[in-house]
Amino acid sequence: MTDIDDFRAKARAWLAANVSADKSPPAGPASRDYVLAWQQRLASGGWTGITWPEAYGGRGLSVTEQIVWCEEYALADGPTPLDASFVGMNHAGPTLIACGTEEQKAFHLPKILAGEVIWCQGFSEPGTGSDLASLRTRARVEGDELVIDGQKIWSSFADIADWQELLVRTGTGGKPHAGISWVICPMDAPGITVRPIATMAGPTKYCEVFYDNVRIPLANVVGGLNNGWATAMSTLSFERGTAALALQLRLVLQVEELVAACPVDRPVLRARLAKLRAEAAAMRAMAYRFAIEAATGVPGPEGSIIRLYFAELSQRVGAAAIELYGLAAPETLGDHGWAHDYLDSFSETIAGGTAEIQRNIIGERVLGLPRGPR
Amino acid sequence: MNFELSEDQHSIVDGVAKLLDAFDRQPPHTAGFAFYAPDVDAALAEAGFLDIAREEGFGPLDGALIVEAVARYPRTVEAAATILVAPALGIAPGIRPIALATRIDAAARYLPMAKLLLVLDADDVRLVEVPEGGVETIETLFAYPYGRLKDPAAAKVTRLGSEAATILARRWRLAIVAEAAGCMQAALDVVLDHVKTRVAFGKPLGAQQAVQHRLAMAAETVHSTKWLAFHAAYTDDETDCATACAFAQDRIPQFTYDLHQFSGAMGLTLEYPLHHWSYRLRALLGELGGSSAQARAAAQAAWA
Numbered sequence: 086m087t088d089i090d091d092f093r094a095k096a097r098a099w100l101a102a103n104v105s106a107d108k109s110p111p112a113g114p115a116s117r118d119y120v121l122a123w124q125q126r127l128a129s130g131g132w133t134g135i136t137w138p139e140a141y142g143g144r145g146l147s148v149t150e151q152i153v154w155c156e157e158y159a160l161a162d163g164p165t166p167l168d169a170s171f172v173g174m175n176h177a178g179p180t181l182i183a184c185g186t187e188e189q190k191a192f193h194l195p196k197i198l199a200g201e202v203i204w205c206q207g208f209s210e211p212g213t214g215s216d217l218a219s220l221r222t223r224a225r226v227e228g229d230e231l232v233i234d235g236q237k238i239w240s241s242f243a244d245i246a247d248w249q250e251l252l253v254r255t256g257t258g259g260k261p262h263a264g265i266s267w268v269i270c271p272m273d274a275p276g277i278t279v280r281p282i283a284t285m286a287g288p289t290k291y292c293e294v295f296y297d298n299v300r301i302p303l304a305n306v307v308g309g310l311n312n313g314w315a316t317a318m319s320t321l322s323f324e325r326g327t328a329a330l331a332l333q334l335r336l337v338l339q340v341e342e343l344v345a346a347c348p349v350d351r352p353v354l355r356a357r358l359a360k361l362r363a364e365a366a367a368m369r370a371m372a373y374r375f376a377i378e379a380a381t382g383v384p385g386p387e388g389s390i391i392r393l394y395f396a397e398l399s400q401r402v403g404a405a406a407i408e409l410y411g412l413a414a415p416e417t418l419g420d421h422g423w424a425h426d427y428l429d430s431f432s433e434t435i436a437g438g439t440a441e442i443q444r445n446i447i448g449e450r451v452l453g454l455p456r457g458p459r
Numbered sequence: 460m461n462f463e464l465s466e467d468q469h470s471i472v473d474g475v476a477k478l479l480d481a482f483d484r485q486p487p488h489t490a491g492f493a494f495y496a497p498d499v500d501a502a503l504a505e506a507g508f509l510d511i512a513r514e515e516g517f518g519p520l521d522g523a524l525i526v527e528a529v530a531r532y533p534r535t536v537e538a539a540a541t542i543l544v545a546p547a548l549g550i551a552p553g554i555r556p557i558a559l560a561t562r563i564d565a566a567a568r569y570l571p572m573a574k575l576l577l578v579l580d581a582d583d584v585r586l587v588e589v590p591e592g593g594v595e596t597i598e599t600l601f602a603y604p605y606g607r608l609k610d611p612a613a614a615k616v617t618r619l620g621s622e623a624a625t626i627l628a629r630r631w632r633l634a635i636v637a638e639a640a641g642c643m644q645a646a647l648d649v650v651l652d653h654v655k656t657r658v659a660f661g662k663p664l665g666a667q668q669a670v671q672h673r674l675a676m677a678a679e680t681v682h683s684t685k686w687l688a689f690h691a692a693y694t695d696d697e698t699d700c701a702t703a704c705a706f707a708q709d710r711i712p713q714f715t716y717d718l719h720q721f722s723g724a725m726g727l728t729l730e731y732p733l734h735h736w737s738y739r740l741r742a743l744l745g746e747l748g749g750s751s752a753q754a755r756a757a758a759q760a761a762w763a
Binding site: 209212216219238239282283284285286287291351352353354357397400401404407408409410411412413414417418424425427428431432434435436439440441444 | 560561565566567597598599600601605607657658659660667669670708711712715716719720723724727728729730734737738741742744745746748749750751752754755
């Protein structure tokens with residue numbers, strides 16, 4: 086047995102013993118309890134922070150081991166990585182590792198790894214979606230504090246979060262990208278109000294967050310005052326690259342499930358599912374290749390190709406599932422059924438940079454085309 | 460081919476629009492996800508619109524015009540089965556709402572308030588009288604009220620025979636495409652308003668060529684679906700109805716993707732009206748086996 090075979094066997098055994106058939110509540114305090122309990126379980130088994138460097142409490146696994154873990158995680162149908170732990174594990178943590186001070190790392194990273202805290206993101210604002218650099222939430226420096234006023238929106242799980250990675254405008258004049266700061270915001274700070282938003286997929290995981298004279302220490306700035314754009318781009322590149330492999334592999338398996346479930350007397354649908362199977366296989370190949378290349382540094386813009394491909398494929402797979410089972414079937418009903426998944430997949434081409442932004446990135450940064458008018 | 464509406468048809472379409480205008484077009488958000496409108500239903504029935512296809516000189520085309528117009532309203536009304544299916548099967552007026560299903564034990568649209576359930580089998584139709592209190596309401600996310608018979612084995616069933624099965628399949632497909640056409644038009648109207656007023660990068664979203672191109676394709680889908688539906692209603696032909704339904708169901712995923720995409724995250728919320736129609740479109744997408752089943756039926760009918 087090779088080392089990687091041995092690793093796979095250990096991962097499979099641990100997941101078999103620890104993944105529960107009980108699915109996460111989709112939102113609210115119950116989902117917080119579920120997510121933290123799962124993170125703590127992962128930590129106790131040594132399976133958290135597998136991509137993080139050992140110096141910061143992670144396991145620093147090789148990219149091959151990471152891929153194997155994600156394969157086994159998807160096969161075991163583990164809790165979705167897109168739950169309330171996602172921002173902490175895949176955005177805030179890696180961003181602090183890349184740009185944070187030693188004090189920030191020492192305070193926050195162990196808590197994220199141990200499953201003690203939930204992080205959320207405060208980037209988008211009303212009227213400021215794809216045009217992120219036009220954000221208007223302001224922070225003025227008063228002594229050794231930042232005083233924040235403004236509003237954020239689409240902050241997933243803000244209602245159950247302890248911390249927020251928050252973009253604020255701290256400088257004036259110059260280009261829109263200048264004068265932005267990336268700060269660590271405690272969600273229990275006086276002056277913060279959170280309002281969950283009802284969405285068409287059912288759960289109210291998205292929230293609006295209002296800031297009224299919120300005071301946080303200047304020491305919570307990450308990557309330097311007015312340098313938040315560069316810090317945020319580092320954050321977003323994680324989302325566009327390596328963070329969602331288990332999710333992508335789960336989609337590959339879901340297509341296999343649909344292929345297996347499609348009866349012989351539906352040849353047209355079978356042909357469509359065969360095409361989706363090829364598309365899923367292509368996505369997996371791209372994702373592996375990208376993960377291996379990205380292992381040598383910060384993920385590059387090619388991650389946008391996979392991000393876009395996965396987001397649009399998710400919708401096509403969801404539509405095929407509805408067609409296969411029908412809307413009234415047990416397979417489609419409920420918080421974890423295909424109906425919810427299909428509706429929820431529509432957020433995939435919007436959250437974390439819309440499909441249009443991904444296309445701009447592919448055109449300009451991957452293909453080297455001239456920057457078009459915005 | 461004459462695509463001009465007759466004077467009577469203009470009167471029908473204008474009459475439905477006027478009736479719907481009397482009701483609140485932005486209903487308050489309700490606790491669940493089913494947006495059923497019993498008040499609109501009663502008004503349409505009272506005005507005689509739901510029995511139009513039974514009137515002398517009128518037929519499925521006039522019925523399809525009404526179904527399309529009613530589908531533009533943000534809440535749901537069981538109009539399609541009553542207008543397009545019931546008269547063709549000889550079901551007496553007033554026995555409605557009517558739910559349609561392919562299994563007697565499956566969840567079906569409008570079953571919680573239905574008087575009749577029509578079950579389409581391979582070569583038969585089972586007409587089921589829905590017993591008072593005999594339906595379990597099913598929670599779904601798709602705007603239509605869904606329910607399931609609590610005790611299908613105890614249901615009083617009348618079999619209508621193989622000819623009825625052909626008629627039901629044909630008219631059900633017509634009902635789907637006519638309703639989808641109305642939902643598409645209303646959904647596109649919402650998004651056009653949005654992209655004209657929502658500013659990003661210093662100009663309206665709709666000024667971006669990439670947005671314009673995809674919304675132009677969405678408009679093409681709306682128009683082609685609508686005229687295909689009306690053509691199928693006019694011919695009332697098995698192949699035409701299956702073809703039109705296959706086309707509409709095939710277009711729904713890309714159409715709903717584009718419309719939600721240009722509404723941004725706001726379009727995913729219940730505060731934005733798009734979901735009133737995009738929910739329904741996604742429900743219609745999988746009905747009666749979806750586009751692949753209709754395409755196969757169309758092929759079988761064409762090469763029979």
